[in-house]
Amino acid sequence: MFKTRDFYLKKVYNVDGKKIGTIEDLYIDFYLGKILGFKISNHVLFSKKDYVAMEDVIDIGEDVIINDIKKDNGLEFKEIKDMEVIDTLGSVKGVLEDLIIDKQDYSIKGIVISSGLIDKMIKGKEIILLNRCILGEKYILYTGNEGVLFKSMPHNIESYHGSKKA
Structure with a gap:
């Protein structure tokens, strides 16, 4: 992707x-x-x-x-980047940050949203499916199920490095 x-x-x-x-x-x-x-x-x-x-x-x-x-x-894409994503209840889920694009046919599979710098570090970025979104003039409406969430979490750098021994 x-x-x-x-x-x-x-x-x-x-x-x-x-x-x-x-x-x-x-x-x-x-x-x-x-x-x-x-x-x-x-x-x-x-x-x-x-x-x-x-x-x-x-x-x-x-x-x-x-x-x-x-x-x-x-x-x-720059015209809709940083556009707010809201759910059907009217609460803001975050802003559009990036797109997930398929390598084979260059179709857009999902959008990456984040709800702020602090939330991005704690909770990570949320990935929602494009077919559950409707693009409006001022915001993107998310009509999907809140029970299914995809996340992009920051990695723990220490787990990738071996511990040094004296």
Whole structure:
């Protein structure tokens, strides 16, 4: 699984090996739950072309190789990042922090929400399924079951290091 931060600042090249730019943001379709393409920070001055559709992406590895760059627009992830997520009772669950993206078909499987710095350290981040969310103008409505929770917890660093003996 990918997160959105795995794509940011990746270099983008065309099939001829010419550097086009770097990935600035992701265009998403929240309703269908998929990545539509990437917003590219273009190195060509005054160029209006800044959109790469997923159909034009040949390979995503350390760098991204594409067929074509276009002029297009859509819903950018940065537009909904930090948007409040509320449940059906009206209580705030947290804010949208990241997306969980499938490596095979680049579909969005879930969203990562956190309820603040202190809660993030104590309780971790909460992961909720995208198909239980409705995107509104001011917030995201979560209609899922409160009995099933996924969490992303900070790791205990000490358990990964062996104890040193004199």
